[in-house]
Amino acid sequence: xxxxxxxxxxxxxxxxxxxxxxxxxxxxxxxxxxxxxxxxxxxxxxxxxxxxxxxxxxxxxxxxxxxxxxxxxxxxxxxxxxxxxxxxxxxxxxxxxxxxxxxxxxxxxxxxxxxxxxxxxxxxxxxxxxxxxxxxxxxxxxxxxxxxxxxxxxxxxxxxxxxxxxxxxxxxxxxxxxxxxxxxxxxxxxxxxxxxxxxxxxxxxxxxxxxxxxxxxxxxxxxxxxxxxxxxxxxxxxxxxxxxxxxxxxxxxxxxxxxxxxxxxxxxxxxxxxxxxxxxxxxxxxxxxxxxxxxxxxxxxxxxxxxxxxxxxxxxxxxxxxxxxxxxxxxxxxxxxxxxxxxxxxxxxxxxxxxxxxxxxxxxxxxxxxxx
Numbered sequence: 001x002x003x004x005x006x007x008x009x010x011x012x013x014x015x016x017x018x019x020x021x022x023x024x025x026x027x028x029x030x031x032x033x034x035x036x037x038x039x040x041x042x043x044x045x046x047x048x049x050x051x052x053x054x055x056x057x058x059x060x061x062x063x064x065x066x067x068x069x070x071x072x073x074x075x076x077x078x079x080x081x082x083x084x085x086x087x088x089x090x091x092x093x094x095x096x097x098x099x100x101x102x103x104x105x106x107x108x109x110x111x112x113x114x115x116x117x118x119x120x121x122x123x124x125x126x127x128x129x130x131x132x133x134x135x136x137x138x139x140x141x142x143x144x145x146x147x148x149x150x151x152x153x154x155x156x157x158x159x160x161x162x163x164x165x166x167x168x169x170x171x172x173x174x175x176x177x178x179x180x181x182x183x184x185x186x187x188x189x190x191x192x193x194x195x196x197x198x199x200x201x202x203x204x205x206x207x208x209x210x211x212x213x214x215x216x217x218x219x220x221x222x223x224x225x226x227x228x229x230x231x232x233x234x235x236x237x238x239x240x241x242x243x244x245x246x247x248x249x250x251x252x253x254x255x256x257x258x259x260x261x262x263x264x265x266x267x268x269x270x271x272x273x274x275x276x277x278x279x280x281x282x283x284x285x286x287x288x289x290x291x292x293x294x295x296x297x298x299x300x301x302x303x304x305x306x307x308x309x310x311x312x313x314x315x316x317x318x319x320x321x322x323x324x325x326x327x328x329x330x331x332x333x334x335x336x337x338x339x340x341x342x343x344x345x346x347x348x349x350x351x352x353x354x355x356x357x358x359x360x361x362x363x364x365x366x367x368x369x370x371x372x
Contacts, residue, residue: 021229022166022177024370026108026212027340030099031065031205031327032092032186038202044068045077045191052198060300060321064205064328067092067186077191082255085187089125092184094134096208100333101135101180104210110176112141117177119148119165121157121332123360124188131182154245155296156360157181158209158332159233159368165213166230173216182208183331190250190257200258203299207330209337227343228354228370234279241267241363268298268359269305276310276355279367285353292342292354293317297324297334302359332358348372 036044038056041064047053067088069077080088097120105112118141120131127134130149135141146168150161158181165177185204190197213230238244244261261267280286293316295306303324307317314321319338323330330337335358342348349372356368 020170020215021231022169022213022215023229024211024227024339025214026104026106026110026227027210027336027343028100028103028105028107029207029209029333029337029340030096030103031207031330032067032096032184033065034067035063035065036068037063041066041201049193049198051195052193052202055195055198056202058300059202060324061203061328062325066206067184079191085189085255086125089122089184089187090127090134092187092206093122093125093127093131093182093208094138096184096206097131097135097180097182097210098139100182100208100210101139101178104178104180104212108176108212110212112139114176115141115145115178116172116175117146117148117165117168119150119161119168119177119179121150121153121161121179121181122183123152123154123157123331124184126151131180135180153332154360154362154364155298155329155331155334156358156362156364156366158335159235159356159358159366161332162211162213162230162356162368163233166215169213169215174214177213178210179213180208180210181331181333181336183333185329185331188256188258190253190255192253196259197257199260199262203260203329205328205330207327207333207337209330209333209340211336211339228348228352228372231369231371232279232282233366233368234275234282235364235366236271236275238267238271238363238365244363245361264363265299265301265305267363268302268365269309271365272306272309272357275365275367276357279355279369283369285369287311289353290355291352292348293320294335294338294342294354294356295320296358296360297321297327297329297338298359299329300324306357306359332360334358
C-alpha cells in the first residue's frame with residue numbers, strides 16, 4: 001500500500017526539493033485487437049486514387065491497430081453513424097484504458113486499491129460521465145478515488161494531464177496518481193474520396209497508455225525501480241494557427257471530421273525552439289545537456305520538422321519514429337509509448353535529463369523536463 005506522509009513540523013524533517021517533485025514510477029500500454037498494414041487498409045476500402053495511395057504508402061507507418069467498420073452481406077464495410085462511432089469510442093476507451101491502467105499499476109508494483117487520483121484523456125469521442133467514472137465502475141476502483149477528465153485537447157493533451165496529475169501528487173505526498181490516455185482513433189474517421197480525410201485516415205491508430213506518479217516517500221511494498229522526477233513544464237499556443245487542427249461537423253457525412261492543415265509540420269517546427277529553450281533555460285540547461293528526447297509521433301513531416309529545428313539526431317527520435325512505424329499516431333498516448341520503449345532499453349542513468357514534447361490543436365506545443 002501507499003501511505004500518506006506524516007505532517008512535517010521541523011526543517012530537518014521537511015523533504016528535499018527532489019521529494020517535492022512528482023516521480024514517474026510505472027507505465028503501461030494497450031492497443032485494440034486488430035492491426036493492419038497500410039496496404040491492407042487501402043485494399044479493404046478499395047482505394048485506387050494514386051495520390052491517396054501515395055499518402056498511405058509514404059507515411060513511414062508499417063502497421064496500425066484499428067477497429068474497422070463491420071462488414072455487410074456483400075462483404076463491404078458499413079459506414080458507421082456518429083452515434084455508432086461514439087459507442088465504438090466508449091467501448092474501446094474502456095477496454096484499452098482498463099488494460100493499460102492494469103499494466104501500469106503492475107509495473108509500479110501497486111494495486112487498484114492504491115489508486116487515489118485518476119486523470120483520463122480522450123480526444124476521439126465525448127463521454128458524460130467521463131472515462132474516469134466508467135473505469136472506476138468497470139474495474140472496481142475505490143469510489144473515493146478523486147478523478148479528472150481532459151477532453152478535446154488532442155494529441156498534446158497527455159502532457160496537460162501530466163501537469164495536472166503531477167500537481168495533485170505534490171499536494172498529496174505518498175499517494176498514487178495515474179494519467180491515462182485512451183484514444184480510439186477508429187471512432188473519429190470519415191471515409192470519402194477527398195485528400196482532406198485521406199490525410200487523417202492514413203495516420204491515426206488506436207492505443208492507450210497510462211503513467212503512475214507519486215511524490216514524497218513510498219513504502220517498501222512498491223518495489224518498482226524509481227523513475228525520473230518531473231522538474232518543470234512549458235507550453236506555447238500558436239494563435240495564428242488556431243484552426244490548423246480541428247474537428248468540424250460534416251453535414252454530408254453526418255458526423256464530425258478532423259482537419260489537419262498541410263502546413264502544420266512547418267508551423268510546429270518553427271516554434272519548437274522557443275518553447276524548448278524556455279523550458280531548459282529555467283534550469284540553466286542547454287539542448288546538449290538533454291540525453292533523452294521523447295517527442296510525439298505526430299507524423300513523418302512533423303517529426304522531421306522538429307528534428308531539424310531542434311538539431312536532434314535520428315538516434316534522439318528513434319522511439320518517436322519507431323512508435324509511428326508500428327502504431328501510427330496514437331494521439332495523446334504516443335509519447336508514453338515512446339517512454340515505455342526507452343525504459344525497455346535500460347540505457348537511462350542517474351542524473352540524465354529528458355524532454356517530453358507533444359503537439360496538437362491550438363496549435364499547441366507542450367513540454368516537460370524530467371530527470372532520473
